[in-house]
Amino acid sequence: MTFFNATLIFGTLAAVVPIALHMLAKREPQRVVFPGVQFLRPKLTAQRSQLQVRRWWLLALRILAVMALALALARPHIASAAASTWWTIGLVGATGVGFLVLASVAIAKGMGRSLAIGMAIAGVVALLGSMLLATRAWANSESIDLGQERPVAMALLIDNGPSSARQASPNNNSTSTANGGSSDAGMTRLRRAIGEAIAVMDRLPEGSRLVVLDRSATPVGFSLDIASARVRLSQIQSLPNPLPLDERMRSAVELLRSSDLPGKQLVVVSDWNAETWARDGDSAEASWDDVAVTLLQIDVAEEDADSAADQVPLNRFLTTPKLVDAAPAPRVPIPVSMSIGVEAGSNNGDAPADSLSVTVQMSLYDRDPTLPVIRDGEVVLPSLRRVDRASVRVSPGAQADVVMTLPPLELGIHHAVIELIGNDGFAWDDRRYLTIHLPTPPRVLLVGENVDERNLLGAALTAPQPPDDDSAGIRVAGISYQDLSAVDWDLLDAVVLIDPPLRVDGESQRVLSHENLSQNAWQQVVELAERGGGALVLLGPSMEVVGVPRPKDRMDAADENPTRLPDIVRSWRVPEPGTFLDVQQSSHPALRALEQLDDEPAWNAFRIHRYWQCRPKSNSGWQIPMQFAGTEHPAMLTRTIKTSNDQSDGRLLIMTTPLPALAAASRSWNELFSGSDPWPAFVTWRSMVHWATGVTDSSLNALVGAAVVVPDQDPAIIAGKEPVSQEAEASRVLVFPPVSTTVAAGETTDVAEVSLGEQHGVFAENGRLGTTFLRGPNYWGGFSTNLDPVWSADERAQPADMDRRFGSQQWTPSSSGNELSIQGRLGGSPPVSLHGPMMLLAVIVFLGEQLLSNRFYRRAGEAA
Template sequence: MALLNAGLLWGLVLVGVPVVLHLTLRQRPKRLIFPAIQWVKPRLRTNQRQLHWKQWLLLAMRCAVIALLAFALARPAVASAQIGHWLASGLLLAAGVSLLVLGTWVLARKRSRALAWASLLPAVMLLGFGIANAVRAWWQAPPVVLGQQAPVAAVFVFDTSPRMGYLSENRSRLAQAAQIATEILRHLPPESTVATLDSQTTSAVFSLDPAAVAAAVKQLRPCFTPRPWPDLVRDALELLSRAEHERKELYLFSDLNRTAWSDTAVETLRRLAETHPLVSWYLIDVGVDNPRNVTLGLPRLSAERVPRDGELVVQTTVSSLGIQGERIVELLIEPPDPQYPFVRDGRLVRPEPVLRGTRPVTLEPGSSRVLEFRLQGLPEGTVHGQLRISGEDGLAVDDVRYFTVQVQQAWPVLLAAPADASLRFIAEALAPYELREQGHTRFDCMQVRIEDLASQDLRRFAAVVLADPPPMDASVWRKLLDYVTTGGGLAVFLGHQASSPDFNLPETESLLGVKLTRVFRSGGRDVFLAPHDLQHPVWRVFRESASSVPWHAFPVFRHWGVAIGSDQVRLLAYYSNGEPALLEHPVGQGKVLLLTTPLSDTARPPGRMPWNEFVFGEDPWPQFVLLNEMLLYLVATGEARFNVHSGESVTLPLRSHVDPDRFQVFPPTAEPYQLTASGQSLLVRFTDTPGHYDLKGRRGGIVHYGFSVNVPEELTDLKRADPEAIFQKLGKDRLQPIREVRQIERAQGRQRVGREFYPMLMTLLVVLAGLEYAFANRFYRRRDV
């Protein structure tokens, strides 16, 4: 709170005048002869008490009138953000005083004592709350620096998410924000300091040069990895808290989009505003109430790895906001060429895209349509594609979407099993017959007897599967160990053929990382696979439907117990009895996956009970998926993702015996840069721009990978939040809305000058003086009788 004429507060001293007059010049009542005072005396004490109440009340009213007059003339003003607190305090105090007067009157008139206390107690409470609230507001109140010309510390926060590129009246929202910001800069008092923050910057400093700031503001461009809006505001407030100027102003430039201004975000902002009461907030709304835009949804691919000669299905959703009419959606493919891309004359040259499909779509405002493209005969290698929609609309960034798939030959996998073990389930799960016929399988399986393993050239295979392996010669285990160490993948499914002492050779233990202990048996159906942590890549597919996977429908009657002998071993799943089920053991550049129960037992294996119902249970799709994911992981592609959102990191698994460890990364627009592989993967962190990314390396020949980056759909969602609700939640006194340039000065005036109490106090003064006059008239009427 500030006082325009603080010197007039000395007028409060005049409050003593009525007191002095009351004590010294107290008007004596006229003496009257009245013989019948014997009928006056009985209730005289009560009457005199009432008289004293009245006298004190009148004195208090007169003191209050003088105090109020002095206070009003001192012209108190508070910051707009605090007006609510002060008004609440005023109302509480007024209610308290009213109840106090009522209670006093009831006491004086000897009416209901209960009513008197029922008035006085709440009065005391209300007065207490009112004073406490006023004191709190006083302490928290921003200093009202009266006058417009005191320098300010201002932070401009710009929402530079992609939707700010929306064009309305041939001007993007960001350009509109920049224009208003320039106007605000022009009106800032001399010696003000300004800092700008946008959705991408993480730090900012104050500048004394408004022209430099204006130039920087004009350079703002949409960013595709915007930080959450509350984080930006928090940073801005922290910056302001370090500012030297007493007057601090925060300017938020936003289109009031419902994603950025979600209820959670608004609540966070409200809390931030409460913790920074010294800051004046301005919200510059550059949004458009009725946007017109056609949005192309993110491509949904049937698979990111497509077998050579396989089919790729691409789906997308086209939705319209305020636009009616027919549009064409095109699908284009860049044929893979190891020479591309390259930089020529400072420009990135990419292969010419080939049109592979068009779909017409008729749009209605608010409608959405799903479109599907089927692609066959894709060339082998990394294939980039894009979806485009014809015609112009407000926002261009969501008119093109990118995708990348890897077209390749099936991975050779060696399946080895003893003679009496069936490899049928494993082989059919990895390479189903129908796909085999069409040449669309991901794995090319070769089955051998386990006795023949020693004679196989394992380097030909991307992975080796041992189904129910019996004890083998140490040389075979050593061969497998060498294979895995050089980057091979080994899957072992233990079964009844294994035996504890014979399996625990040093080579076996080095390979598997465990020793076999004993066979666990279960008579009922209470033991089954129970994955607990789905973070490992082999559980990737199960993550979204974890609770609905029917593991309990496939009981395990026997399984091996293991003693973990290496701290490298990672437990990927347990059984429901708590024993380890699936383990991973990285060895050299390769890895071993060990399942302690077989995937080869039929319903009636000769001469024994089956160890589980994994294979012959009803609809054993979990095991089917798990086996595929295990093999994908072993061939080092399980986690590879070729289509990500902007800002997401991309990890490409590398095959150590094939791939180089250095790549050149070609972003869509920026300069190419070198990247070195870390271990068996390549991590690309910077994916800020939507488009195709290419990675080129050399090892023997050119090794080419790639991926696509798209802007998340929520960043191009143009639906607005309800501005009224936002202002309601954040407080209209705290947040000054600005939509046009001409509103700036008015809003600033309200915030900087604050709100004066003079009119309210004068009104109160008139009311109080009137009450005093009426009361005094009644009190002293016919005094001279």
């Protein structure tokens, strides 16, 4: 046991005061018949009886009250590992006191001398046993370092991740209010964390060394003094893309180990957001035995769910917006889908908990080639005009889907902002940014013998516009295989072979000449892919495999021809009721449209009865986004082909069952387009062609921290006129970063000039939320970065999670900077304060003394 104020233990000597008062108290008044006789004849009777103790329990309570108060003021601490021992000692002592009380009652009521003596002896034995146990425990216990006796080397790590930007819950005992904040209204968790950190700093022993760090890339180093540490704290801001918490903890520990002070302590001030700790690795592998780790949790959630719901500020949120059409067409309205949600437990007090009205609006930046620009040191952005607005009702814990519409746009890159109207507890998920890229419509050639099939596939690509409409997002043309010789392949971006009459050598997998598809025509298709274009081959009944496929022992041989077919074996007929498509790689770019759907297609409703079986080699570079359910046979095979001129990669996609399978020869092969409401086949078909043409490759919308690839040319300027400057000069653009407060310490918002050609249009990790504008002599564009939607959920990590990460003996929890134990070491278990229990004991004893004294004096008065 250790006392925080050991000198106050001498206050127990004040126990002689109640003894003296008890024995020398003023005697009770007596009746005197002749008052004047006292002055004439003094009474010489000895007063020794007045000095006798007649109320032992009253005296004991007074002595115990003084001693308990003195011990409480001395603030005793014990090690948590020895807490069970001291509780046992306390229980034995309390049992002894209980036996003595029973013995007193037995004597007062004359219940038997032997019974009273027995209970008295038991009480004395129990008290002596507790005293012996307490002496032994005190002698064997190690001294507890409370951090006030020697200086320590401490690292204060502030968790300033995205969740720190949330508004903090009301807290009547807020440490941050006592350290400079006037109120909890509008206070973020980061401000509260800084307040708790200041409370810890103010309690550091003299001579301690301190380092303050956050989750930014700022170098780690000890502060010169407390004043510089406070300045560092005031500069910390919430970050949308912070460094991993584990990485910063390791940096802090390495710096602490460089200190020559024996006591080393790492204090992590965090709200214990579950996503923050889930994104980091497992810290249990790190050996931090020489450093005490304390996790100070701020904004602790209330245990009572009802009271917690009243305290948690309202949080509405927007999910990341998505284009309904992955490749929107110019000069037509563009629908944008998103979801609006309300976090569970949120309530604004104005509407029922099951009905909240939420308003969202969408605004569009004007495409002004002269803006952005810097005027008088300020960045002037293009005008932002509202284009759509909607209101929905959302229940807490639920989401509502909303579709908003952008007006018809011209070719080029456009920027939009979608935001919720009003304020709530977390502003970062109330605004989303969207960049739309409308490239020059790619030119796709559909080759097939059946005119109806060509028209159906062409209409599906350009819907809702007809294929011959100039506003369609894709330029579609269709011919038969006999007319391939008249095609100008340099004008095409992609070609689709519908049920091609391929003659394939089964052993070498070479394409042989056919009367409708010669080797020269197939070579043109291959060269289109090698130049960076796309080729889709939809195999059907017109295909023919000549000869015997090569033996299995040659299947794993290296494939030097990147455009070689994937070892097609034979036509495979599936027994009734047939099979269906099974998605294997939902994140494949060729299936991007399916990934953006809220509901997964029910492929088992569209049966497949026949397909071409193939066996691609494992090292051939073929990917299998889809296969047939219940088999290992590929349904869709894709492959990218590196080009020799450093342009975008070529693409080759093979479907082993025909599309749309509506001709007489192919109708019995599958029901993908002939089934009831075949929308999954239409969506898949559009996604395949978009991937083949490359229009969805450069996504200009990314989560914060991810890399973005922008086009190196502006399609609007290219379509309007030829560049007036040299190509190298035209590729140099000014970069205007987002104008926001989410800037890491040390970052600047200065406009930079870069060359798109030199960095191949790649913008590496971006740590800011908003729209980044790019402007050059012949270029106007940019990209958008959004916060990851997972931060909209405010789930907290549990102590059991921390035990798994650090080990149960490697960390100490705390919820207040004023009560945090500044240990400076890890050694065993943290100390437990007995200040509260001792104060409670003093109050109880004092109340007992008052009750007992009133009882005795009242009886004395009545007897008189």
